[in-house]
Each structure stands twice: as structure tokens, then as C-alpha cells.
Amino acid sequence: MRPIKAKTVRKDSQGERKGFVVVVVLCMVILLGVLLFGFNHKARADLLAVDDLRKSEQALNCARAGLNIAIAAIRDTEDIHTNRKLRNLLSGENTLPVGDGSCSITVTEENGKLNINLLTNKNGKLNRTKIDQLLRLIDLLNRERPGDSHISYGLVPSIIDWIDSDDEVTCLTFIKHENSGAESDYYSNLTPPYR
Numbered sequence: 001m002r003p004i005k006a007k008t009v010r011k012d013s014q015g016e017r018k019g020f021v022v023v024v025v026l027c028m029v030i031l032l033g034v035l036l037f038g039f040n041h042k043a044r045a046d047l048l049a050v051d052d053l054r055k056s057e058q059a060l061n062c063a064r065a066g067l068n069i070a071i072a073a074i075r076d077t078e079d080i081h082t083n084r085k086l087r088n089l090l091s092g093e094n095t096l097p098v099g100d101g102s103c104s105i106t107v108t109e110e111n112g113k114l115n116i117n118l119l120t121n122k123n124g125k126l127n128r129t130k131i132d133q134l135l136r137l138i139d140l141l142n143r144e145r146p147g148d149s150h151i152s153y154g155l156v157p158s159i160i161d162w163i164d165s166d167d168e169v170t171c172l173t174f175i176k177h178e179n180s181g182a183e184s185d186y187y188s189n190l191t192p193p194y195r
Contacts (some may be wrong), residue, residue: 058101066103069096082106119160131156157181
């Protein structure tokens with residue numbers, strides 16, 4: 001008997017190369033797609049940021065224009081209440097076009113505001129006159145807006161405790177209910193704690 005020779009099958013190296021080239025080209029296309037997607041995302045984000053900057057600049061310019069219009073309107077006027085043309089500035093319904101945007105002008109008298117920093121004097125003593133003013137304001141707001149949430153008198157001692165430097169809870173004995181404020185122990189027990 002004759003020994004049988006095993007036939008060796010030669011693989012075609014050309015076929016392997018073609019398969020390898022296809023894999024390399026496919027990987028390059030995927031990599032290029034990922035890079036293009038990232039570039040597109042970055043370009044869109046930059047475009048949106050520039051548009052937001054343009055809009056904020058436009059809003060700032062509209063606000064400046066409104067302020068300058070209001071200053072020019074009231075500069076030479078003794079009493080805005082007596083001037084028919086300027087009386088509308090007090091109503092708050094004055095919208096003027098400015099370029100692509102608009103501005104709303106409202107004039108508010110400073111003497112109609114209540115300075116809550118004056119609820120105590122420099123020595124830390126309570127200023128009963130200012131406290132009573134704030135309590136009357138709370139009463140007025142609660143009467144004018146009966147359907148809205150009730151504003152508590154407890155707000156007043158809490159504001160006083162927020163303003164003062166000590167860590168003692170303020171108790172306003174002349175208020176019947178909710179007459180105690182809050183100090184750092186109350187705020188530190190909140191979730192999340194404040195301070």
C-alpha cells in the first residue's frame with residue numbers, strides 16, 4: 001500500500017485582503033460618522049449659544065431704551081400725576097416697540113415702599129411704628145386677595161430674625177397668633193439645610 005498524501009489547500013490571500021480592506025473601510029466610515037455627529041452637535045450648541053447671547057443683548061438694549069425713555073419723560077416734570085401725557089407711566093401698561101423687541105415702562109414712587117431693614121434700629125431694638133406698618137400692609141394684602149394664599153403675621157418676626165445678628169428667636173407679644181420668628185437652628189434643620 002501506498003501512503004496517501006494529504007492535499008494541502010492553499011488559501012487565497014487575495015480574498016483575505018479584500019475582507020480586511022472591507023473591515024478597515026467600514027471602521028473608517030463609522031469613525032468618520034461619529035466625528036461628523038460630534039462636530040454637528042458642537043456646531044448646533046454654539047449656534048444656540050450665539051442666538052441666546054443675541055437675544056439677551058437685545059433684551060438688555062430694550063431695557064436700557066425703556067429706562068432712557070422714562071428718564072427723558074419725567075426729567076423736566078415737577079409732578080407726574082398732574083401731567084396727562086405722563087400719567088400713563090404710572091399704570092404699567094406702556095409697551096413700546098424697540099427694534100425687533102419691545103419694552104414696558106412703569107414708574108414707581110420710592111416713598112410708597114416699606115424698608116424692612118428699619119424694623120429694628122441700630123441697637124437691635126424693635127421699631128414698633130415700622131412693624132405696625134408692615135402688619136397693616138399684610139392685612140391690606142389679605143383683604144384685597146381673599147382667594148390667594150393667606151400671608152401670615154409670622155412673616156414679620158421671621159424677617160426681624162433674619163435681619164438681626166443675634167441667635168435669639170424674636171417673639172412679638174402684641175401679635176396674638178404666629179408671633180415667633182426663626183433663627184439658625186430652624187434653618188439648619190430644613191431639608192436641605194440653609195446657611
